[in-house]
Amino acid sequence: MTIQIQPGITLTVIPTEKYKTIRLFARFSAKHTRQEAASRTLLTSILETNSLNYPTQTALSAKLADLYGASFGLNVGKRGNLHQVNLAMTVVNGKYINQPRVFAEAVAFLKEILFYPNIHDKQFEQQTFDLEKNNLIAYIESIEEDKQSLASLKLQELYFEGDEDQKTPSFGRVEELKKVTAQTLVETYEKMLKEDQIDLFVVGDVTEEAVLEEIKALPFSQSERASFEMFYRQPEKNTVKEATLTENVLQGKLNLGYATNIYYNDPERYALMVFNGLFGGFPHSKLFMNVREKASLAYYASSSIDTFRGFLSVQTGIDGKNRQAAMTLIREQLEALCRGEVTEEELQKTKAMLKNQYLLSLDNPQALIETAYLNVWLPETKQNQEELIENIMSVTKEEVQIVAQQIQLESVFFLNGEQIDE
Template sequence: MLNVIPTQQFKTTRVVISFLKELTDRKELVMRTLLANILETSSQAYPTQKAVALELSKMYGASFGTTVSRRGQVHILNFVLNCVNDNYLLHPEDLLGQVFSFLKELIFAPLANDGAFDEATFERQKLNLTAYIEAVKDNKQSYAALELQKVYFEDAIQQAANYGTVEDLASVTAAELYAYYLEMLQNDQIQIFVSGDVLEAEVEENVLALPFGKRTTAITKLCYEQPTRTQVVEVVEKQTLNQSKLDLAYRLPTTYRDANHYAAVVFNALLGGSPQSKLFANVREKESLAYYASSNFDPFRQVLLIQTGIKTRDKEKAYSLIRQQVTDLAAGKFSETELENIKLNLINGYESRLDNQMTAITRSQLDILSQVSETPAIWIEKINQVSHQDVVEVANLAELQAVFFLDGGHI
C-alpha cells in the first residue's frame, strides 16, 4: 500500500517501507529485531557497514536505518531513508530513483547463501543484540517498567519487551532467521510512505519496481485487550540500589481514537503526563516523596502505567499518595483552570511535533491501522472538546491491577 504525502515544508524526502505483522509467537519479537539489525548493515552489494555508509554518502549524505515498534498486537519493522530533495541540488538528478534502488538492494538482496544469513554477520549482530538487551537491566527505571509489564500482562508476547528476550535470542540460528525473513517478505502487510516535494506518478513508478507479491494474510486485530483481575498483583524484588522504583499498572479500557480516547489523553496528562500534573506537583514537589513521577497511557494495550523513583522507607506513603491522585481525579478534584492549562500544553506539544517530517508519516500509518482518519485540526478540536465530566468518567474506568516494587534496600 503506497501513501504519498506531498509537502514543500521540508527540504528532504523521507521514504519509509514498513512490514507489519500480527504476532503469534513471542520469539518473533527478537527475530524481527535481529533481522532489522542485519538488513540495516549489509547486503550482497554492500557486505559491510562501511560499504553501506559509503553508498549513502554518494546520495549526498542520505541517512538510513531500521526501527522496530509495537502497536498493540501488531509488530512494525520500518526501513527509513531520508535524503535531500532533488530540487535543492545544484545539478538535479534522479535521487529518488537511487533511494529506491538502494532500499531494494537492502531489503531483497541480504548477505546470505545456501538458505542462511552470512554466519559472521549473523553472529556479530546476535552478539550486539544480546549485549543491548542485557544492558537494559542496568537502567533500573527501564528495568522496573519491563518487570511491571511482566506482572501486568497475561499474554507472553505482551509481557516481553519490543525487542524480545535473551532466552529466545539464544536459540535463533542463521538458517531459521533466513526462513523467517522469506516468510516476512511473502506474508507481512506492506506500507510504503513517501513524504516530500515529490510527484506521485514518479513515486509510483519506483514502487512498482519493488518485487512485492500479493499479500494473502491481513491484520485482523490491532488492540490488545485483557480481562480485569479481581485482585491487585504485587511483586517485590530486592537489589542494592541508591533509589527504589515503585511502578503501578492500571487497566484503562479505552482504545485508540474511540469515544473516550481524547478524554483519556487529557486524564493521563493531568495525572502524570506533564510537568503540570498531579503526580509531579503533589508526589514529587509538595511531599518530596519521589525523584521522578510520571504516567503513560497506551491505548493500543489499554493500560496506564505510573513510574516513580523513591526512597525505600517512603514506599507505603508514596503508594498511598500515588493512588490518591487517581482517586482525586475520579472525584473531579481539579479546577477548570488546571484542565484548560493541561489541554493547552497538550496542543502546544502536538503542534511542535508537526515540524518533524516523521510525524505526518506516523499519523498516516495510524490512520490505516485504526481505520480512522484524523487531521491535526480534528485532533486539536477533540482535545479542546474534552470536558471536566469527560475526564471524571474516564478516571473512574481506571482499575489498579499490578504493582512492581524494586526495593533498593538500605534507604
Template structure:
C-alpha cells in the same frame, strides 16, 4: 493518497512542500507472536548493517554519504496485537541541489537492495555479520537490565499482562535469541517478505505517479494477512498483582499499571489525553506537583498511556523506605481526579500543552507518518484525521468527560525494585 500495489501491499504518497527532505518508510506488519518477536528484532539489527551490494557497514554508510548524507535506519515496535518492522530513509530533496542528481531514485534503489538482496551465502545470512549482530543484541539485552528504570518498566509489563505475547518486549528477549541461527533467521525473513502486510509511506515534495512507478518495481507478491484487531484488552484482574524485587540499587523504582478501557481514537481517547496530562503527564500534573514537589517523596513521578493495549503506567523513582507513603499519595491523586478535584485553569493549560506537542510533531515528517500509520491500524485505510480536527476534539473535552475517564482507571499491578534493608 493510498495505492494498492498488490494484495496486502499499499503505497501511501503524502505530497507536501513543507519539508526540504523526502521521508520513505516501509512497514512490515505481522500478528504479535512471542516466537517471532526476537527474530524480527535481530533482523532489524542485521539488515541495517550491510547487504549483498554493500557487504560491510563502511560500504553501506559510504552509499548513504553519496546521497548527500541520507540517513537510514530500522526499528521494531509493538502496537497492541501487532508487531511492526520498519525501514526508514530520509533524503535531501534533489530540487534543492544544483547538480541535477536523481537522489530520490537512488534512495529507492538503495532500499530495494537492502530489503531484497541481503548479505546471504548458501541460504543463510553472512555468518560473521550474523554472529556480530547477535552479540550486539545480547549486549543490548544486558544493558536493559543495567538501566533500572527500563528494567522496572519491562518487569511491570511482564507482571501486568497474562498473555505471553504481550509480556515479551518489542525488542524480544535474550532467552529466545539463543535459539536463532543464521539459516533459521533467513528462512523466517522469507516469510516476512511474502506474508507480512506491507505499508510504504513517502512524504515530501514528490510526484505520485513517479513514486508509484518506482515502487511497482519492488515486485512484492500478493499476500493475505488474517485481519486481526490491532487492540489488545487485558482481562480484568481478580486481585491486584504485586511483586517486589531486591537488587543493589541506590534509587528504588515503584511502578504501577492500570487498566483504562481507553483505546486509540475511540470516543474517550481525547478526554484520556487530557486526563493523563492532568494526572501525571506534564510538570503541572498532580503526580509531579504532589508526589515529587510538595511531599518530596519521589525523584521523578509521571504517567503515560498505551492506547493500543488499554494500559496506563505510573513510573516513580523513590526512597525505598517511603514506598507505602508513595502508594497512598498516588492513590489519593487518582481519587482526586475521579471526584473532579482539579481546576479549569489546569485543564486549559493541559489542552494547550497537548496542542503544542501536536504542532511540534508536525515539524518531523517521521512523526507525522507514525501518527498516520497508528490511525490506519486503529481505523483501517479510511480517511485520515486532520490536525485541525484533532485540536477541535481536544478542545471539546469537558470536565465531566475527564472524570468519566478517571473512573475507568483500575489498578492492576505494581512492581517494586529496591535494595534490601540493612
C-alpha cells in the same frame, strides 16, 4: 494519497514543501509473538549492516555517502497486537542540488537492502550473523543495568502475566535469541517479506505520480498476507498483582499499572488524554506537583497511556522507606480526579499543552507517517487537524471525572534496594 499496490501492501504519499529532504519509510506489521520478536529484531540489525552487493558495513556507508549523505536504519516496535519492523531512509531532495535522480537512487538502495540481503547457501553470512547476534544479546542483557527501563519492563511482565506475547518486549528475549541460527533467520526474513502487511510512506516535496513510478519497481511477491486486530484487550482482573525485586540500588522504582478500557478508536480517548495530562503527564500534573514537589516523596513521578492495550502506567523513583507513603499519595491523586477536583486553569492549561504538542508534531515527518499509518489501519479514526484540536479542546471536567472513575489499579512493581530494611 494512499493506494493499494496489491492486497496487503499500501503506499501513502504525503506531499509537502516544508522539508528539503525526502523521507522514505517502510513498515512490516505482523502479530507480535514471543517466539519471533527476537529473530525479527536480529534481522533488522543484519539488514542495516550489509547486503549482497554491499557486503561490508564500509561499502554500505560509502553508498550512503554517494547519496549525498543519506541516513538509513532499521528498528522494531510494538503496537497492541502488532510487531513492527521499520525501515527508514532520509535523502536530500534532488531538485535543490540539481540532481533529479536522487530519489530513484534511494529507492534502488532500499531494493538492494530488502531483496538482496547477504545470504549465501540459504543462510546469512556467518561472520556478520555471529557479530550482530552477540551484540543484540549484550544489548538486551544490558537493559537490566538501566533500572528505570528494568522497572518498566517488569511492570509489563506483571500486568500482562497471562499472555506470553504481551509480556515480551518488542526486541524479544535472550532465551529465544540464542536459538536463532543463520539458517532460521532466512526463514524469518522470507516470512516477513511474504506474509507481513507492508505500509510504504514517502514524505516531501514530491509528486504522487513520480513516487508511484519508482515504488512499483520494488519486486514484492503476490501472496496471502495475514491481517491482525491491532488492539490487545486484556480480560478484567479482580485482584491487584504485586511483585518486588531487590537489588543494590540507591533509588527505588515504584511502578503501577492500571486498566483504562479506553482505546484509540474510542470517543473517550480525548478525555483520557486530558486525564493523563492532569494525572501525571505534564509538569503541572497532580503526581508531579503533589508527590514529587510538595511531599518530596519521589525523585520523579509521571504517567503515560497506551491506547492500543488499554493500559496506563505510573513511574516513580523513590526511597525504599517511602513506598507506602508514595502509594497512598498516588492513590489520593487519582481519587481527587475521580471527585472532579480540577480547577478551570488546570483543565485549560492541560488542553493547551496537548494542542501545542500536536501542532509541534506536524513539523516532524515521522509524526506525519505515524498518523498516516493509523489512518490506513483504522480509517474510522481519520480526522483533520481542526477536528482533532476541537476534540481535545471540547473535553469537559465531567468527562475527565468519568474517565478517572473507571481507571483500575491492577499491578504494582517495586524495585527495592538491598541496603534498605522495611
